[in-house]
Amino acid sequence: MSVRIDLTTLAPDEQARPAAALAAAGLACFPTDTVYGIGGRLAPATAAAVADAVVRVKGRDPGKPLQVVFPTLERLLATVALTPALRDAAACLLPGPFTLVVPYPDGLDCPAPGVIEGIDGAEVRTLGVRVPTWPAGARALAGLPFPLLASSANLSGGPEPARLDDVEPAVRAACDLLLDGGPVGGVSSTVLDLTGYERGRAWRILRRGAAGVDTVAALLGGDRPGRPGGRGDGGERKDGEPR
Secondary structure (H helix, E strand, O other), rough: EEEEEEEEHOOOHHHHHHHHHHHHOEEEEEEEOOEEEEEEEEOOOOOEEEEEEEEHHHHHOOOOOOOEEEHHHHHHHHOOOOOOHHHHHHHHHHHOOOEEEEEEOOOOOOOOOOEOOOOOEEEEEEEEEEEEOOOOOHHHHHHOOOEEEEEEEOOOOOOOOHHHHHHHHHHHOOOOOEEEEOOOOOOOOOEEEEEOOOOOEEEEEEOOOOOOOHHHHHOOOOOOOEOOOOEOOOOOOOOOOOO
8 A cells, every 4th residue: 555645735844754755665656847756765775676666667678777866956966976067067957857868977886877879979878867846845855865766657658647646556556655746847857968068068868858959058058969069960869768
């Protein structure tokens, strides 16, 4: 039987309740600014079990990497070793409706890295990270003391849920914990490849979501998508499943 917590009605002295519930849950459904997610606490002892559960419940290709959702930008920067240029880019884009695909950091044990073809054509091991702009009904999640290993809370290839009750019953039933933050945006995050950003401020959109090329360019101070040196390639690819 799933435990359901209405985040929108938490009293001031209950703000720590979601963190305690997430720490104890094997699998949880939770709101972000874009769509509802499914996942659990990211820790070396639990990451493999969380990843296996997400893949099984969603019917997801196990070769597709999951993302890491951080409660705040400060916790992301304290946890993931980023180069100076990537730290600056993250500070411009986050919190926000983006999944940033960055080179897999040295010293990171989990989750398993993804692999993409980089802007220069070489394979790059990657990590996808998010810091949502938590919706008003879910601001308690900004106080989490740990990140979440996650994906969107839809069956693989299915519609992305904007409300907890939009999540497929089978997905909800597989979760130990259901966090209800009310309605959210309903459009998945924009997946942004920053693996070439350190060299020539190169970036591209791997999956268009809640934000497009012009928005990204404006947030990055006018940098346009393309290869190092400013040779544009359209900045957009169809790649990956909604997250």
